[in-house]
Amino acid sequence: MPDPVDPQAPPRPPNAAWSWRWPLQLLAVLLVAGAVFWPLLGDSGFSFSEGPRVLPGWEMARHGDWLMPHLFGQPYLRKPPGMPWAIGLFSMALGESEFSARAVSALAMTIGAVLAWLFARRWFGDPWGLVAGIGFSLTPLFWYPGRSAEIEALHALFSLLAMLTATEVLAPLQRPRPAAAAAWSGALALSITAMAIVKGPAGMPCLAGVMAGVCITTRSRRPLFNPYFWAGLLTGALLIAGFAWALLVRVRALPELPVTQSLEQFLWKPGKVLEVIFLLPLFLLAALPCAAGLLLVLPRPPGGRQKTPRDTVGRSLAWTVIATLLLYTIIGVSKNRYAMPIATILPLVLAYGHARLHDRLLPPKVLRVARLLLMDRPVLWLGAMLIGSSVLLIANNHRRATVTTGQFAGERLADFLPDGAEVWADDLLDNRPEIGYYAQLRAAELGKTLIVRWMPHGKNNLGDNPMPPPGVYLALLESGKDEDPVAELDRYRAAGVMDRLEEVGQDFAHKFIFRMYRVLPYPARFAESLPDNPPS
Secondary structure, eight states: OOOTTOTTSOOOOOOGGGOOOHHHHHHHHHHHHHHHHSTTTTSSOOBTTSHHHHHHHHHHHHHOOOSSOEETTEEBOSSOTHHHHHHHHHHHHHOSSHHHHHHHHHHHHHHHHHHHHHHHHHHHOTTHHHHHHHHHHTOGGGTTGGGSSSSHHHHHHHHHHHHHHHHHHHSOSSOOOHHHHHHHHHHHHHHHHHHHHHHGGGGHHHHHHHHHHHHHHHTOSGGGGOHHHHHHHHHHHHHHHHHHHHHHHHHHTSSSOOBOOOGGGGSOOTTOHHHHHTHHHHHHHHTTTGGGHHHHHSSOOGGGOOOSHHHHHHHHHHHHHHHHHHHHHHHTOOOGGGGHHHHTTHHHHHHHHHHHHHTTOSOHHHHHHHHHTTTTOHHHHHHHHHHHHHHHHHHHHHHIIIIIBSHHHHHHHHHHSOTTEEEEESHHHHHOTHHHHHHHHHHHHTTOOEEEEEOOOOSSSOTTSOOOOTTOEEEEEEEOOTTOSSOHHHHHHHTTOGGGEEEEEEEEETTEEEEEEEEOOOOGGGGGGSOSSOOO
16 A cells, blocks of 8 residues: 555545536535525625615616616716626516625626536546535635625626636647637637626736746746737727727716726725735635645645646646736735635635645645645535534624614615605715615605715815705715715815704714705805706
């Protein structure tokens, strides 16, 4: 019997537990994804940045304007319309609800787990697909995004597909026929287009990481000149340019510019330097246990036994992760969730690492460390992660239902305001638009009519927008915006208009405190300067 840590020992047959037939493997992957991402999706109100994704999508489905998102009457292009499109389509099939909105992300993560299983089987062998598919769903970094109506899960899915197809083009297991290579190139183009329509250029560092990873592994610059890769990239760029042109034409036809967001807000900032520096180690911790696969893949095998195309693909994926994380650090990304796309590759790295561990293609010291960490017993830690995800699911769902949602603030607002009231707001709806949605929903239940308008203004003064007409209610944010040192209420005080406002109450949603004011009739001293038809 060979020494269990002998690097020259022949490969062993896979454990029967990982060698189920593919239908059983697929069923296991789907069951684990279903247990992690789908329960209790509709049991809490919207919170954090779910509102800006959900409400424009529902507005699109209601009115049929699928090119320009709107949020409470305001053209809204903080992000491309990919996520609102998906949410709007789901609402047409399942209705407008928290479940239908979050089902987009749950389905994206479920498909991601299936893709991880499928490509791991293709590249590393039948039994290791199950490690990748189940490991994908049990990565803690995916648990909240996969259960929310935010943008990260759908973007991560298309980023994963782009990286998988790029790897297939740059490091194929065997020389492909021209038709097959062209098909992979076309899939790459569509993946890049979908990735950009969901979240702009945020996932492009992953493609640069794939190129770097293949070049590092092969010790060659030849992948840089792969014509099928560049054909896919160019086709994707042309499709994106066509979409951007159509959107620009639509923007030019608007009476006012849409609300947008600069990429600079997500990159290097004073005060975020430490977060950027520690992005890589903190990211790897958040991506455990799949990130532990790097320990099994990056060390070169003893005796020069890494010669197969499988090894080239596996090590290329590992170096793709490292290169992309370094690139994210260089450009100043500071939050784990912004780097989430590259985490989708880690389950495949883990699968290849287990294949190497099983075949003893690791230095003896690495083998001992891996076995000390029980990495040769994936059932144990995958089971532990499944239990942990269940506990965290319940805890996070309770917190979202009781603490972070703006649902209760919106319902209290509707209970307080009279029938026919009109509310203007800027920072409140910019940060927590679900307050306006739940206020209108509650008002409808009470038989009231409630109008909510988002009226953006300048940051240092009231900008071009007029004060609301008399009788309109104005919601002003008092605190809670970390990125803006000047509170909205302070800007109104500095503008000298508080004598026209009567405070009628205050409320809060999570960390956001806001005050409600009713606009008073114009003072007599202003009457002569008013236009004949005051703005409404």
